[in-house]
Amino acid sequence: MTWAEAGIIVLRVVLVFALLLGATIINVWAERKVVADMQSRIGPSRAGPWGILQTVADGLKLFFKESVTPRKAELGTFLLAPFLAVLPAFLIFMMVPFGAPFTIGGEEVILQGADLNIGLLFILAMSSMAVYAVVLAGWSSGSKYPLLGGVRATAQAISYEAAMGLAMVAVVMFTATQGDGGTLSLAEIVARQDGTWAGFIPRWNLFPQIVAFVIFMIAIVAETNRAPFDLVEAEQEIVGGFHTEYSGMRFAMFFLAEYVNIFSMSAIAATLFLGGWNGPTWEGTLPAFVSAILPTIWFLAKTYLVVFVFFWLRATLPRLRYDQLMSLGWKRLIPAALTWIVVSSVAMGVRQFGLPWS
Amino acid sequence: MGVISDFLKGLGVTGGTMLRTITGREMVTTQYPKERRHKPQRFHGRHVLNRYPDGMEKCIGCELCAGACPADCIYVRGMDNDPHDPVSPGERYGYVYEINMLRCIFCGLCVEACPTEAITMTHLFEFSTTNREDAIYTRKELLMDAEGNVPHMFPDDPLIDTDELLTADGWVRATAPAGSASYEGVQMWQPTPGPASWDPEPSQDEIDARSEPSDG
Numbered sequence: 001m002t003w004a005e006a007g008i009i010v011l012r013v014v015l016v017f018a019l020l021l022g023a024t025i026i027n028v029w030a031e032r033k034v035v036a037d038m039q040s041r042i043g044p045s046r047a048g049p050w051g052i053l054q055t056v057a058d059g060l061k062l063f064f065k066e067s068v069t070p071r072k073a074e075l076g077t078f079l080l081a082p083f084l085a086v087l088p089a090f091l092i093f094m095m096v097p098f099g100a101p102f103t104i105g106g107e108e109v110i111l112q113g114a115d116l117n118i119g120l121l122f123i124l125a126m127s128s129m130a131v132y133a134v135v136l137a138g139w140s141s142g143s144k145y146p147l148l149g150g151v152r153a154t155a156q157a158i159s160y161e162a163a164m165g166l167a168m169v170a171v172v173m174f175t176a177t178q179g180d181g182g183t184l185s186l187a188e189i190v191a192r193q194d195g196t197w198a199g200f201i202p203r204w205n206l207f208p209q210i211v212a213f214v215i216f217m218i219a220i221v222a223e224t225n226r227a228p229f230d231l232v233e234a235e236q237e238i239v240g241g242f243h244t245e246y247s248g249m250r251f252a253m254f255f256l257a258e259y260v261n262i263f264s265m266s267a268i269a270a271t272l273f274l275g276g277w278n279g280p281t282w283e284g285t286l287p288a289f290v291s292a293i294l295p296t297i298w299f300l301a302k303t304y305l306v307v308f309v310f311f312w313l314r315a316t317l318p319r320l321r322y323d324q325l326m327s328l329g330w331k332r333l334i335p336a337a338l339t340w341i342v343v344s345s346v347a348m349g350v351r352q353f354g355l356p357w358s
Numbered sequence: 359m360g361v362i363s364d365f366l367k368g369l370g371v372t373g374g375t376m377l378r379t380i381t382g383r384e385m386v387t388t389q390y391p392k393e394r395r396h397k398p399q400r401f402h403g404r405h406v407l408n409r410y411p412d413g414m415e416k417c418i419g420c421e422l423c424a425g426a427c428p429a430d431c432i433y434v435r436g437m438d439n440d441p442h443d444p445v446s447p448g449e450r451y452g453y454v455y456e457i458n459m460l461r462c463i464f465c466g467l468c469v470e471a472c473p474t475e476a477i478t479m480t481h482l483f484e485f486s487t488t489n490r491e492d493a494i495y496t497r498k499e500l501l502m503d504a505e506g507n508v509p510h511m512f513p514d515d516p517l518i519d520t521d522e523l524l525t526a527d528g529w530v531r532a533t534a535p536a537g538s539a540s541y542e543g544v545q546m547w548q549p550t551p552g553p554a555s556w557d558p559e560p561s562q563d564e565i566d567a568r569s570e571p572s573d574g
Contacts, residue, residue, distance in 0.1 A: 037375070038379070
């Protein structure tokens with residue numbers, strides 16, 4: 001490995017990190033603003049233009065606050081949990097390609113943290129890891145409400161992880177028919193969604209896999225513990241859930257992890273179903289640097305479309321009861337996902353090999 | 359599927375509200391110090407002790423306001439007028455007059471109880487203080503001066519609107535002194551010699567028509 005290659009890797013990681021932190025600052029502000037608009041309010045408007053620096057102000061405040069440790073806390077796990085929450089959130093986004101590869105000084109730079117050939121499995125593994133943070137935080141706080149939140153997190157995450165994985169399976173199977181063999185690499189999945197059907201429909205997985213998309217959307221909302229599936233932190237029922245006993249910078253890390261998770265999961269939804277960074281770049285008619293940056297803009301636009309759906313759901317839907325959550329996960333989503341896998345694989349088989357009797 | 363159509367209907371409500379808010383057709387927030395809501399005519403704000411047009415104090419130190427006060431926040435002590443230099447037209451005047459604004463519930467019973475319309479309520483409601491002593495208003499803060507200007511505790515406060523101090527409680531004007539709405543259109547009782555110095559009391563309909571409802 002040359003110095004240039006190593007430098008590019010470091011650059012990519014720093015880029016991903018900066019993108020996520022910047023996106024979180026925007027996301028927290030955007031959520032408050034969107035929810036305020038949906039309730040005929042103004043929302044944050046004091047810090048900076050349109051209140052856009054509100055998150056920075058909040059972050060600074062949290063940074064200077066005392067981090068209280070409960071007397072009955074299991075100190076090691078209690079201190080570990082916030083880091084365990086942030087780490088998977090950032091690692092998930094490392095898999096997501098957020099722009100077209102470009103060449104600089106003879107070196108090809110891919111705009112992606114790392115292009116693993118098992119990218120999707122890595123994503124599933126990391127999103128399962130994120131549950132540990134919640135469970136350990138809840139358990140180690142030595143307090144009853146956090147414990148309830150942690151217990152809720154275990155069952156909820158396992159239920160919806162399954163539906164999310166099955167929705168991904170349908171996408172992977174469909175992607176395999178779109179090119180040469182199956183793949184789990186997100187860069188390859190994006191590349192296979194390039195182009196159009198019939199000249200005007202983008203070749204996104206959204207259209208042939210619409211059922212998988214709906215299941216995936218529901219599952220990622222539950223996976224990131226967002227309303228209406230925020231039973232883990234339901235403040236009306238169990239105070240703050242798993243982060244009740246956390247304060248100061250430790251709480252800020254959970255907060256950061258939640259919003260990074262929203263952005264990462266939305267980015268994955270955009271990558272798997274909305275064609276990732278694919279989009280018209282008008283190469284030749286526009287200046288070269290605009291064409292080079294347009295894929296990233298398409299990617300961010302698609303991601304923020306999904307992020308907006310998160311905010312919209314939060315402003316609209318009341319929280320599910322626990323049995324409703326479970327019955328939706330196990331009795332509706334998982335059977336629906338399994339049925340969809342069968343239906344779509346039969347359809348793909350018929351398209352590839354023809355009807356069995358012909 | 360009822361659930362799905364209900365779900366979409368809910369999204370429609372929030373989405374529609376968002377569009378209306380962004381385009382400025384719907385907004386419940388008032389940017390308070392910059393824009394102020396229209397106050398109703400009968401708003402119960404800070405009290406003021408009035409004077410007659412000739413500069414005499416209206417308060418006769420009868421303590422009926424203190425007796426009527428359900429929160430026991432008014433303290434009055436009367437004193438005999440000096441016959442050669444009277445403070446009020448009556449026999450006595452309010453020598454000490456204190457209202458503890460921390461206890462006051464702004465019910466307006468003192469205003470109703472007052473036989474001479476000496477105490478009325480204004481439209482001013484911004485009078486937070488940083489210590490308890492400042493919240494006890496005395497004659498110094500309550501009594502209007504001979505020109506009819508009402509003192510404010512913090513005259514330099516950029517938030518205060520001194521016009522509000524001159525807007526009296528309309529309801530009291532319409533019903534005092536007997537506490538009956540039949541006094542509408544009748545010239546107010548005025549225990550000073552000579553003709554009354556103000557117009558007859560307007561009816562409630564006239565009051566409503568006059569005060570423009572700026573914010574619905």
